[in-house]
Amino acid sequence: MKVRIKTSHQKDITYKTEGACAFDFRSSEDITFAPKEWKLIETGTVVETPKGYMLMIAPRSSTFKNYGLMMVNSVGIIDQDYSGDNDTIKFAYINMRDESVEIKAGERIGQGMFVKIEKPEIEIVTSMNNADRGGFGTTGNE
Template sequence: MRKQREQVAVKVKTLHPDAAIPRYAKALDAGFDLVAVEDVIIAPGETAKIKTGLAFAIPDGYELQVRPRSGISAKTKLRISNSPGTIDAGYRGEVAILMDNIRIPSGAISHECFDLSEQPIQVEQPVDRHAYLIRKGERIAQGVLCEVPLAMFEQVAELDETERGAGGFGSSGVGTQSK
């Protein structure tokens, strides 16, 4: 028998007539869809701010994490800049997605770029061939509501020892070790 998930009321305000109220695509999804409210072209090597036309009142004790959609990451060279992005409970402005086109400029300028399916698409203005067009109404990211406890910081003279210690990136190696 499936456990009933806790539901948390989140107020959402539409700031654009074409804004899509978030929804979960499937019953067991952790993330809900965030949708673009305008067409945006992202040139290679550039970052674009893609508006959702939505503002949220996240309840105290929670954050809204903005995460990539796996299909976009798998099929394209588009990446969410600050992933996961955090929308704090005190923020009431429009949620926008910062997206990077990590392709290298081709130097070929034309009226053709790529869509989110990596298919060539015609555009009105001249663009670098490695640009992407995000269309109004496309699902561009997902939001996940997460509980956030407050840290209570305690200054100490020493920290307890661990196996890793002060080892940083790569300190545990890259391969698996069998015993």
Template structure:
């Protein structure tokens, strides 16, 4: 990847806090909830949270939105779709769906870090239909076929 790659961002809502990497080694930019009042997710509830930002993912890359590990491990709050995909041609607001998988209510506060955005290169191969695929030692072995 180029050192000079730029992630262009447009503020869409007043008070929206910019996504940031928390340390020099952080792979992702923390996304924060942009809202006026706290929102409580009861067990099993889902809600979508605005971030107040639109981004321009560099061409040849994809934006991947992941759950923050602390929310998932400590509170049982996760993304219902596991990983969000932000295509390089999308220009709308970044929004984060959250689901409360725990047995306790969880309140999302304005400005709270709710997810992380990782920008990664994407491979775009040409699709070719074939009669046979190259043979491998694993072959068609599926779930659990490589060991315990």
């Protein structure tokens, strides 16, 4: 996999332990969130996702605990062809606290994980020919 790092705040992209399945991204700039404000945090990093994979980005487990920030779209799906020289990875966060939050350049603000994908053929039909299940907590209810 190729990685282009366009900032001095992201030294490398590595799995930090043998058992790690994700790698960290760092903020490329100082950024302040007002209460309940959302912003994009720029990483200054471009990732060329290997063929047959997608890059999934998500918050680190400590992001909400330390900063009160939640990713506005829960996870990010980065397509394989988003890898131009200026296609940097960005994280969309909202400040859930009642006070301002500051992120310093170089702070770890999210993580990335490669997920193998399959692309089955899509067929449009008029009926699924299956029983309706209900969804949203109905499994196991009589």
